[in-house]
Amino acid sequence: MEKANNMMTDNEMMCWHALYTAPKSEHKLMQCLNAAGYTTYCPMQAVFVKWKGRTRKVIAPLFSGCLFVVGNVAEVTSLASSQKAAILVDKEGKSLSIEAGKAELPAKFAQLLKL
Template sequence: MFEENTEEKKWFALYTKPRHEFKAEEQINKLSIDCFLPKITATKKWKDRKKKVESALFTSYIFIHATEIERRYALAVDSIVKTVCFNGKPAVIPDEEIESIKIMLEKKSDIFISDKIQKGNKVKIIEGPLKNVIGTVVNLNSEDWLYVTVEILQRSVSVKLTKDNVYKLME
């Protein structure tokens, strides 16, 4: 799809829209750009059942092995928000780090994910009547409940949500 380019390919991290990692992988693959979406399978528990669910190891991130031109094409994909940058330049991920992630996933190590949502974090609500509203975490408890304060009409409203109902906004 792309002209032959002698430019060296590098690993870049791309930031996706919330819960669009799998869609981003599909769209980037259609462009014939080499991408890597680290995935894990976890057991999700609801009140009435348990189910194994595949999810992204790093929420809202996908990696591409690409030239600078391919990276720019990948940015045009609907599910991609931006390239992860450091000091204003696209951050290049060392090959060894990507290989380490692949080895860890192959060995089926016990992997625990933390979004590190903490008291004081700004979050966007992604489900329910307050969908798309931004609030501040005012309390957390050990049962995965968090309490978010939302400013509406110059009033503060607190809602009780699970961590699955919000995503942490980048600072």
């Protein structure tokens, strides 16, 4: 199993696998994967929501229900399925993996979604 590298820079190229989980469960899945030694990333954004007549700033995932992990696909799939999550696949049924640095990962994933 690959261990997390907490000193990773935003420009370091890695092979990320996209995972899907229930919306609002991203943080729990990230904690589970991090505890198992995986490097994870869930890009976040500030969103303004109206609640009880007031506008509030909330930090939410950029891609609801999605996060990214670096590691062996078979091991990640096994752990993800135990947490009610799944690896996203491409049109050919292969795991959706993106070779990118952390900084450009959201843009590359958004580009893949447009295809």
